[in-house]
Structures are given as C-alpha cells and as structure tokens.
Amino acid sequence: MYLYPKWVRLWHLINALLFIILIITGVSMHYTGNKGMIGFAEAVKWHNIAAIILTANYVFFILGNALTSNGKYYKISRKNLFSDLKVQFRYNSYGIFKGEKQPFPVTMENKFNPLQKFTYVLAMYAGMPLLIISGIGLMFPDITVKRFFGVSGLVLVDFLHISMGFLLSLFMIIHIYKCTLGSKP
Numbered sequence: 001m002y003l004y005p006k007w008v009r010l011w012h013l014i015n016a017l018l019f020i021i022l023i024i025t026g027v028s029m030h031y032t033g034n035k036g037m038i039g040f041a042e043a044v045k046w047h048n049i050a051a052i053i054l055t056a057n058y059v060f061f062i063l064g065n066a067l068t069s070n071g072k073y074y075k076i077s078r079k080n081l082f083s084d085l086k087v088q089f090r091y092n093s094y095g096i097f098k099g100e101k102q103p104f105p106v107t108m109e110n111k112f113n114p115l116q117k118f119t120y121v122l123a124m125y126a127g128m129p130l131l132i133i134s135g136i137g138l139m140f141p142d143i144t145v146k147r148f149f150g151v152s153g154l155v156l157v158d159f160l161h162i163s164m165g166f167l168l169s170l171f172m173i174i175h176i177y178k179c180t181l182g183s184k185p
C-alpha cells in the first residue's frame with residue numbers, strides 16, 4: 001500500500017499549482033503601484049479564480065482526512081510532544097549533517113516525523129482556514145465587521161490575509177527544501 005494515496009497526490013498537485021498562482025497574483029496586487037508582475041485587474045481576476053478552486057480543494061482535503069485513514073497521521077498526541085519535537089529539531093539542525101540515523105523513521109503508523117506532523121497540522125488546520133476566511137472577508141467586504149476597537153475591520157482582515165499568505169508561503173519554501181533532503185546529498 002502507498003503512504004500517499006491517489007487522492008492526496010491529486011489534492012496536493014492542485015494545491016501546489018494554485019499556491020504558485022496565488023502568490024504571483026497576490027504579490028502583484030500588493031505592489032500594484034509599481035505595476036506589479038501583471039496588471040491589477042488581471043491579478044484580482046486570477047487570484048479570485050484560484051482562491052475559489054483552492055477553497056473547494058481544501059474542503060476535499062478535510063473530507064479526505066475525515067473519511068479515510070490518512071487523517072490518523074494528523075492526530076497529535078500530547079505524550080512526549082515537546083521532547084519528541086526537541087529530538088527532531090536537534091536532528092534537523094545538527095544530526096542530519098553528521099550522517100546520524102533518523103530518530104523517527106517512516107512507518108505505516110507514522111508517516112510524518114514529529115516536527116513535520118506539527119507543522120502540517122499548523123499549516124492545514126490553522127493557517128489555511130485563517131487564509132481562506134480572511135480571503136472570503138476581502139471578497140465580500142460587506143460581511144466583515146465595520147470597526148473593531150476603533151480600527152477598520154477591512155484593514156484587520158487584510159492584515160490577517162497578508163500575514164497568513166506570507167507565513168504559508170514561507171512554510172512552502174521550507175517544505176520544498178525539506179522534501180529535497182535524503183540520506184545522500
């Protein structure tokens with residue numbers, strides 16, 4: 001049996017391609033004063049289209065994890081959580097460069113190492129919902145609160161959106177770097 005079932009591969013391919021489109025169009029909108037990489041109207045159009053498909057694809061991922069055994073890899077147990085994270089962090093930042101053995105080898109029961117699991121849960125169950133909810137808030141500004149403690153609700157939603165977009169883009173860069181690592185250079 002594969003550790004990465006077909007539906008996870010399909011979800012992931014669509015997700016990665018859409019992320020690239022969303023980053024290019026998002027950054028274009030943000031720096032639109034400098035003409036951006038593409039025009040503002042085009043950037044908004046493609047950002048909206050990619051965002052809607054990404055949201056549907058995210059629902060597909062959540063349902064897939066809820067209805068299949070893949071969901072078990074995302075369950076964090078509090079037992080030894082911090083000590084396991086420390087062991088993996090030490091390996092990632094030191095042991096791997098000294099040729100040490102993986103502290104948590106991949107098995108059918110444990111597809112992800114503790115740090116990988118922690119960041120995947122954070123990205124998929126905290127970062128993505130906040131990115132999508134704030135994106136929907138920008139798409140339909142009428143549904144956002146007008147003012148929050150004297151500050152414009154839309155500015156706060158925009159700040160949340162840009163922050164989540166930035167953090168998840170950072171996650172993606174580290175994620176791609178980590179995926180290129182193996183036992184040989």
Ligand code: HEM
Pocket residue numbers: 003004008012015016017019070073116120123124168172175176179
């Ligand atoms: C071009 C961009 C990307 C590449 C090349 C890439 C590569 C990979 C690879 C090789 C794996 C399998 C190894 C592993 O589990 O660590 C993986 C899994 C995964 N990636 Fe990515 N990734 C990309 C973008 C993203 C993005 C944007 C997200 C989410 C925001 C993401 C989330 C995940 C998750 C959650 C898994 C585990 C899926 C599962 O087995 O349940 N990836 N990725």
Ligand code: HEM
Pocket residue numbers: 019022023025026027029030031044047048051052054055131132133134135136138139140158161162165166168169
């Ligand atoms: C990798 C994912 C994403 C990134 C990096 C990203 C980034 C950005 C950035 C930088 C802006 C410009 C905001 C500003 O400069 O004030 C923006 C605007 C926006 N984003 Fe995203 N975003 C992402 C995903 C999404 C998603 C999932 C949605 C909806 C569900 C969404 C909906 C919107 C909307 C509606 C706008 C405002 C467009 C306008 O000005 O009319 N975005 N995004």
